[in-house]
Amino acid sequence: xxxxxxxxxxxxxxxxxxxxxxxxxxxxxxxxxxxxxxxxxxxxxxxxxxxxxxxxxxxxxxxxxxxxxxxxxxxxxxxxxxxxxxxxxxxxxxxxxxxxxxxxxxxxxxxxxxxxxxxxxxxxxxxxxxxxxxxxxxxxxxxxxxxxxxxxxxxxxxxxxxxxxxxxxxxxxxxxxxxxxxxxxxxxxxxxxxxxxxxxxxxxxxxxxxxxxxxxxxxxxxxxxxxxxxxxxxxxxxxxxxxxxxxxxxxxxxxx
Amino acid sequence: xxxxxxxxxxxxxxxxxxxxxxxxxxxxxxxxxxxxxxxxxxxxxxxxxxxxxxxxxxxxxxxxxxxxxxxxxxxxxxxxxxxxxxxxxxxxxxxxxxxxxxxxxxxxxxxxxxxxxxxxxxxxxxxxxxxxxxxxxxxxxxxxxxxxxxxxxxxxxxxxxxxxxxxxxxxxxxxxxxxxxxxxxxxxxxxxxxxxxxxxxxxxxxxxxxxxxxxxxxxxxxxxxxxxxxxxxxxxxxxxxxxxxxxxxxxxxxxxxxxxxxxxxxxxxxxxxxxxxxxxxxxxxxxxxxxxxxxxxxx
Numbered sequence: 137x138x139x140x141x142x143x144x145x146x147x148x149x150x151x152x153x154x155x156x157x158x159x160x161x162x163x164x165x166x167x168x169x170x171x172x173x174x175x176x177x178x179x180x181x182x183x184x185x186x187x188x189x190x191x192x193x194x195x196x197x198x199x200x201x202x203x204x205x206x207x208x209x210x211x212x213x214x215x216x217x218x219x220x221x222x223x224x225x226x227x228x229x230x231x232x233x234x235x236x237x238x239x240x241x242x243x244x245x246x247x248x249x250x251x252x253x254x255x256x257x258x259x260x261x262x263x264x265x266x267x268x269x270x271x272x273x274x275x276x277x278x279x280x281x282x283x284x285x286x287x288x289x290x291x292x293x294x295x296x297x298x299x300x301x302x303x304x305x306x307x308x309x310x311x312x313x314x315x316x317x318x319x320x321x322x323x324x325x326x327x328x329x330x331x332x333x334x335x336x337x338x339x340x341x342x343x344x345x346x347x348x349x350x351x352x353x354x355x356x357x358x359x360x361x362x363x364x365x366x367x368x369x370x371x372x373x374x375x376x377x378x379x380x381x382x383x384x385x386x387x388x389x390x391x392x
Numbered sequence: 393x394x395x396x397x398x399x400x401x402x403x404x405x406x407x408x409x410x411x412x413x414x415x416x417x418x419x420x421x422x423x424x425x426x427x428x429x430x431x432x433x434x435x436x437x438x439x440x441x442x443x444x445x446x447x448x449x450x451x452x453x454x455x456x457x458x459x460x461x462x463x464x465x466x467x468x469x470x471x472x473x474x475x476x477x478x479x480x481x482x483x484x485x486x487x488x489x490x491x492x493x494x495x496x497x498x499x500x501x502x503x504x505x506x507x508x509x510x511x512x513x514x515x516x517x518x519x520x521x522x523x524x525x526x527x528x529x530x531x532x533x534x535x536x537x538x539x540x541x542x543x544x545x546x547x548x549x550x551x552x553x554x555x556x557x558x559x560x561x562x563x564x565x566x567x568x569x570x571x572x573x574x575x576x577x578x579x580x581x582x583x584x585x586x587x588x589x590x591x592x593x594x595x596x597x598x599x600x601x602x603x604x605x606x607x608x609x610x611x612x613x614x615x616x617x618x619x620x621x622x623x624x625x626x627x628x629x630x631x632x633x634x635x636x637x638x639x640x641x642x643x644x645x646x647x648x649x650x651x652x653x654x655x656x657x658x659x660x661x662x663x664x665x666x667x668x669x670x671x672x673x674x675x676x677x678x679x680x681x682x683x684x685x686x687x688x689x690x691x
Contacts, residue, residue: 154482240538243471
């Protein structure tokens with residue numbers, strides 16, 4: 137436990153000093169501002185382009201923007217930020233293993249579990265703070281310009297996105313326990329995502345797949361209720377837990 | 393008492409047998425030179441001692457405790473300096489040592505004094521920059537400091553001087569000599585002059601086995617007889633000397649009489665004077681580690 141605390145402090149110092157935290161937070165804030173801004177500018181853009189449309193024979197009637205448009209942007213942009221975060225953290229374990237920076241610490245009695253868990257903790261921390269910031273900024277502006285009440289289950293949808301991020305982070309932890317480089321970790325994590333999408337296309341298991349919880353628009357529109365997502369939420373949480381749990385003994389056996 | 397005992401350890405990587413029964417022991421307060429060619433298995437042995445590598449057989453005892461793969465021997469027992477130490481470039485030396493000390497479970501007041509003590513010992517006390525700007529020699533010195541932070545009973549240094557300039561090498565050797573007061577040191581190298589300078593015991597690793605192990609005195613006793621090296625003025629005389637002393641050999645225009653006793657020396661001088669052979673130089677050469685090393689590796 138002591139090793140975990142010391143290492144967590146080191147990990148936080150690392151992301152601050154190598155500017156990773158600053159870049160990620162800037163992206164989260166930027167996206168948070170962008171969501172309502174794009175929604176707000178949509179009518180203006182249509183207006184600017186209406187002449188072109190008119191030449192092509194398309195008439196553009198006045199577009200009415202609501203908070204729903206702002207939140208649709210949120211759902212479109214959060215995956216991009218998540219991908220950036222995953223890419224930035226894909227090498228968090230493997231670079232330490234390959235460079236040998238952990239060896240002096242391990243020979244001083246640091247447990248490998250502390251290494252796995254402290255890095256997981258810092259990734260979860262960044263993701264949680266980031267998505268909260270992004271959500272709050274979008275929430276504030278959407279409410280300021282329009283009215284958030286037209287969009288239902290906002291908080292539950294945000295929770296689902298957070299959980300999905302946790303799942304993807306646990307994939308990084310799992311693949312890092314045996315992969316040799318950050319690229320391999322990234323490929324593994326990507327493969328998990330694509331196989332889930334493929335299974336979801338042809339199979340009735342779709343309701344229980346982690347990708348299911350990223351369908352926020354249906355929630356916003358009230359087409360689905362949170363109870364329709366519970367199966368997928370439980371599966372996602374369980375899978376994340378299992379991935380982290382399995383990575384501990386594998387890392388323990390790993391040659392460093 | 394022995395701080396480290398290595399018994400018959402074996403390790404293969406695929407079909408390549410790297411260690412095939414390496415055994416040696418390191419007594420308390422001794423600087424132990426672990427000598428072998430590049431690729432002889434020195435690093436592999438050290439990593440096995442540290443529990444970073446799984447061996448195929450044999451036993452390793454560190455401070456009386458059996459070392460196992462994946463488990464570092466009990467905290468505070470071993471300090472390790474890797475051959476190319478890698479640190480977190482965004483920290484400075486003080487911060488890095490603090491991290492190491494905290495992981496070893498040292499209290500903050502003890503750690504504070506220990507860090508300033510060590511930074512002074514390795515000459516980094518005035519260095520305020522981050523580690524990413526350090527030279528190789530500075531990294532080696534920081535490496536020694538981190539290895540000694542928790543006052544280990546055994547300090548393992550993997551080729552600490554191999555890539556350093558003469559000044560850096562001297563510094564590192566001086567630091568290791570000073571460390572002897574507090575700990576035993578295992579020091580792997582292929583630079584024999586370093587071993588002669590600071591080690592009191594040595595082991596030669598060749599062909600995956602310990603070819604020789606003992607104290608420097610024991611080695612000198614084994615190789616007690618010195619060689620005579622004769623340089624003559626007239627190259628033509630060399631044949632006359634060779635026929636009179638069939639044990640000798642000619643090397644590079646010089647006549648060498650290996651393992652020559654006092655009597656051999658007197659005989660040679662009497663022969664030279666009787667035959668009126670003019671000489672440029674006659675030298676008694678102490679058998680050194682290099683001779684032994686060459687003999688061990690069969691060259």
